[in-house]
Amino acid sequence: MSSAKPHFTDRFASRLDDCGTEDAFVVLAQAKALEAQGRDIVHLQIGEPDFDTPRNIIDKAHWALDHGYTHYTGSAGAMEHREKYAEYVCQRYGVEGVTGENIVIYPGAKPIVFLTAMALVDPGDEVIIFDPTYPGYEAAVQLMGGVIKRLPLTEDTGFRFDHEQLKQLVSNKTKLFYLNTPQNPTGGVLTQGDLDFVAELAREYGFYVLSDEIYNRFVYEGEHASMLKVPEFRDQLIFLDGHSKTYAMTGWRLGFSVTSPALARRLTLLATNSFSCTAAFTQVAGIEALLGDQSGSQAMIAEFKARRSLIVDGLNSIPGVSCTMPKGAFYVFPNIKEYTEKAGRTSLDVQRYILQNYGVALLAGTSFGKNGEGYLRLSYANSRENIQKAIDLLREAFASLA
C-alpha cells in the first residue's frame, strides 16, 4: 500500500517553523492597515531616518549608472571599491592595516548578521547576545541550530552589561558574541573598557565577536567606542557597518564588514551562493557617502540630538513613565512598569492598546528579549511635530490606563 501523497502546503522546511521576526515590520504593517481604514497614525515603531539621502550620494549613483556600473562585480564588491571602504575605515577609526582584502560589501547590513552565523555557528555552538537586543541576531543563530545565551542589559547602568555576568556566560562552547553599540533598542552605548574586556575573554576562549556598530555616528555624548580600536583583535572580529542609518539609505541596501581575509573569503563564498554581489552603482554611491561631503548626514544627526531631548523630556512629563537619556542611536526605552507589572499588563498589551486606541505605533520592549518587559521602544526618527503629537497622545493613553 502506498502512503498518502503529502500536500505541497505541508512541505515547507521545518527550520522556519519557530523562526522569529522583527516586530518593527509587523507593527508597521498593522499601522498601515489602520491608515488604509482612514486612521491617522504617528509612526515611532521603525528605525528608519525620515530624511532623504543626501544629494551628493544620489548624484553619484546617477553618475555611476551613466558610466557603466550596471554589471556584476566580484561577490565581495569590486576590489577598487573595497579598497575605498578600507580607506574610510582607517580614516574614521585612526587605525592602520585594513585593506580591501578585509572588506566585504553586502546589500544591507543585515546579511552580515545572517551570513556570519552561517559561516561560524554549528549546531550546538553557544552564541551570546544582549537582552534586550536587535532581533536579527537570535533568528540567525536559531536557524543555524546554535544555542542562545542572554546577557542582560539593565537600565541602572545606562544599558551596559555586567562584566562578571559575561564571564559566567562564556565557556569553550562559546563561538560568537553579537555585540552592539550604540544599541538598538535601548540607545545605550558601551565604553572602550567594556570592549577591551570582551576582547580579553574572546582571546582566552577563542570566540568571535560581531560588533554591530551601525549607529556609530549617532553618539551624542563623548566618543564612539569601537571594537576596531582594540589592539591586536582583528582576527576574531566581524565589524559591521552600513549606510542605512548614517546616510538615510535604508532602501538602497548597503552595508559592509571588516574581518580577517580568511573569514572574508568564507563570507564571500556565501555571498556568491546567495546574492552574487551588491548592486555596482550602489557600491559607488556608498564610497561618496563614506568619503565625500558629510554635511547632509551631520545636519540630520544634529536634528536627531534635538529630538532626543524633546522625546525624553516629553516622556518624563507623563506620570508613571520614566525615561533615561540615551547616549546614542535614535531610540528611547522608557520604563512603564507602573502600567505593566504593577497593573497586571504586559508591554505588548500596552503596545497594542496604544496603537488601536491612540494611533501611536511603537514597540513593546519584549520585541527585543524578555528583559524588555516593562519597557517600550520608541524611535525618534520622526519630525519634532509628530514627536510632540505622540507625546500628547501618550499622555492621554497612560491617563486612561492609570
Ligand SMILES: Cc1ncc(COP(=O)(O)O)c(C=O)c1O
Ligand atoms: C542594530 C542593527 N543592526 C543592523 C541593522 C540592519 O540594517 P540594514 O537595514 O542596513 O540591513 C539594523 C536595522 O534596524 C539595526 O538596528
